[in-house]
Structures are given as structure tokens and as C-alpha cells.
Amino acid sequence: MSLFRLEGIHFAYPSGAPVLNGAHFALAAGERVALSGANGSGKTTLFHLMVGLLRPQAGTIEAFGAPRASERDFKEVRAKAGLLFQDSDDQLFCPTVIEDVAFGPMNLGASRAEARAVAVRTLAELGLTDFEDRITHKLSGGQKRLVALATVLAMQPQVLLLDEPTNGLDHDTRARLTAILQGLPQAMMIVSHDGDFIARLATRTVALEGGRLASPL
Numbered sequence: 001m002s003l004f005r006l007e008g009i010h011f012a013y014p015s016g017a018p019v020l021n022g023a024h025f026a027l028a029a030g031e032r033v034a035l036s037g038a039n040g041s042g043k044t045t046l047f048h049l050m051v052g053l054l055r056p057q058a059g060t061i062e063a064f065g066a067p068r069a070s071e072r073d074f075k076e077v078r079a080k081a082g083l084l085f086q087d088s089d090d091q092l093f094c095p096t097v098i099e100d101v102a103f104g105p106m107n108l109g110a111s112r113a114e115a116r117a118v119a120v121r122t123l124a125e126l127g128l129t130d131f132e133d134r135i136t137h138k139l140s141g142g143q144k145r146l147v148a149l150a151t152v153l154a155m156q157p158q159v160l161l162l163d164e165p166t167n168g169l170d171h172d173t174r175a176r177l178t179a180i181l182q183g184l185p186q187a188m189m190i191v192s193h194d195g196d197f198i199a200r201l202a203t204r205t206v207a208l209e210g211g212r213l214a215s216p217l
């Protein structure tokens, strides 16, 4: 069974030319799909469509076994598909790290104590225990990226959508992130221009070109 199935997706921003023009795509459990494509080809837009931050003008999105169209549908999708934003500052908005990581579980209905326990556990799994009480906006870019990943993983998603996750990371943090992602069970879609990172992680590649997705021969 597919975790995501997109059929005939058409999308244009109100002000612009079409970005997606009949795109088809399916993601199965266990896959880590590299999504390639030139700057501006629509990779981030595709992620935003998959989790309902944007709606297609035509086409269907199935996720986790059901068609998804309404805000209510996509709220459920966002609980199961975690999007790691290109810019970690878009993801982190609480004063301290522990509050940021506990926010997602609380938003999904966990009590304050349960959410805190999940946050503590998630930070420990990522080797970030010492960061619990750090002030989020004072972290370095690399530290923010790892904490942003913790906020996503705390929601225990089945799918990870990773938008340029190694951008701006130094060698050690990039290696640490690669090892973390290699050890995770979730299906993933990964947008990255980092060839070595993709070679280590991806099980296949699809290219976004001319508003459609194609697998290389």
C-alpha cells in the first residue's frame, strides 16, 4: 500500500505560471526517495501540496489509505507526515528547545506531562539531552536543524519530508544528521543538492521537470 499517491496534480500560484502540470507520484513504506530538480522547479511546492499547506487546482492526493481534500483531512496527514522546513527558523518558535519539541505532541492531544516525556525521549534519542533548556533562537544553524528534526520526530510520523536538510551544515553535523536519518524507520522524501548525502540515504530518485515527476532510466 502506498503511503502517498498523487495523481494528475496541477498547481499554479495565483501570480504565476504553472508549477505542477499533471504530476504523478507514489511513496511506499520503507522508501527513501530523493526528489531532484532545478531551482524553482517546484520541489518545495510539491511538499506543501502533500501536507495541505497548498491545494492543487486539479488532481487527487491520497495519503495513508484515504483521499485527502479538506483541511480536516490534511490535519490528519500533517500528524503522520512530518515536514522538515528548508529554514529551521520557520519550524522553531518557542522560547526553549523542550517547549518546541513538546509543542507537536501537545497539539496532537497529549497532556503536558506526556508531551514533555515524549520530548525528553526524542531529544535523548538524537543525543540532544543537554539542549532541553537552551534558548532556541540562540542555537547555531546546525543545532537548530537537529532540534527542528526532533520537533518533527516527536510527533512520531510515518513519513518524513526533508527539504534541503544538509544545507548550511558543517561536516560533523552533516555526518551526524546522515547517521540519524539512516537509522530511522520512516519512509522519506528528500530534496537535496548534496549528492554524497543522497547516495548514502536514498533508495531511488525522481526528478521534477516541466511540472511532472519522472524516474531516471
Ligand SMILES: Nc1ncnc2c1ncn2[C@@H]1O[C@H](COP(=O)(O)OP(=O)(O)OP(=O)(O)O)[C@@H](O)[C@H]1O
Pocket (backbone or CB within 6 Å): 013, 014, 015, 016, 019, 037, 038, 039, 040, 041, 042, 043, 044, 045, 046
Ligand atoms: N508563494 C509563492 N507565490 C508565487 N510564486 C511562488 C511562491 N512560492 C514559490 N513560487 C514560485 O514557484 C516556483 C516553484 O518554487 P519552489 O520553491 O517550489 O521550487 P523548488 O524546486 O523548491 O526551488 P529551490 O530548489 O530553489 O528551493 C518558482 O518559480 C517560485 O518562484
